[in-house]
Amino acid sequence: MSQQAANQLEVWFSGMPEMVQSVLHEPFTWMNESLKSVSGDPQALMAAVPLYLRFADTVNQLADDQLDDRDQLSRVWSGDAYLAFDVHVGRIDDQLRKLADTMATVPELLENGANACAEAADIIIDLVVGLIMFVVSLFITNLALLIVTAGTVLAAFVATSLARVAIVMSRVTRVITKLSRLLRKISRSLTRLQERLDELTDTLKSLQDFLTDMKKDAKDFSGMEKIRRKGDFHTANGLVSFGINVGTLGIVSPPTTGSSVEDAAKDYYDAVRAAERADDVAERER
């Protein structure tokens, strides 16, 4: 839009009296280039705003859904595996919220950038138009006098015009400096967000490592749980046999499966679990 304004300004300026164009040629060219350099593409920046807001909303919604599903699962699943799962869901949720927050921060930066570019362009357009109008009106005022005192008036016209040009150019420079400062600020903010994303990615990577272990554990769990339950089964079997034996004063003595096997199985299971807990503690201490 501002690019179009710059082009329209060029067309408008080319229709000015020769004398005005001659005095303002170089300053106008510099100011018009400045206008183009600050204009940017506010429409493209603003077009990205709703997309980031939608991404952030979706990620938050996915995190909410995950927590709802976790809560439902908590009613039918308990035990060590569930506790590990619960911790991981919580950690993933943290990272998804951070991702959504980061995405939701960008629209403000894009909006600020778009508004600042548009505002800077508008100010420069106003300054350029104001300058040209001033010089044109000065030219018209002096036109009549030009006939009477040719050289003096011309010199005064040029001097007055250039004095105004200097003021306007310094204002344009201030506008560019102010916009540059704001754009640098946006650049730093984007870099900080990028660093936050890097940390988030690293955290997710380590979470994924944990989950890979959890998958492995789930496979191992099958074997361990079989051993543990086998131990429980044999223990229960042994207790029932012992009860019958005592209850019948030794008249009926059902065979048991033997305690050495069941103890070994339970010891193995407990040892593995203890080792895992020690690993967990060590991991937390790190």
Place this chain on the structure above:
Amino acid sequence: MSDLTADPPAMEDFSDRTVARRDRLDLIRTQLKATRVPRDAFGYIPGVGGKVHDAYEEFVAGCGTATEMASETVLSLAQAVHQAAQALLQTDQFNAEDISTGGQRPGAS
């Protein structure tokens, strides 16, 4: 060790829904890649305009990577829960066989 209760079908449901969440994260990642702005979107003031654009491009790339990692982590969660459900089903099957055979498994030494 805490008491164990589990509902493998409910766990499988969770896993399926989590895979669907992964798919939506993948979709966001694809859309993120398309959320580019022109090189001169922030203007081209020497030493500033290009720098902001570079920072924005790096942010978009970082956002894509983070979303991709979130997607993979969510998938790993789904797989872990699926594995846990499968392990429980296998254990139940094992125990059922164990009870029916009185602890003597055919072919077991």
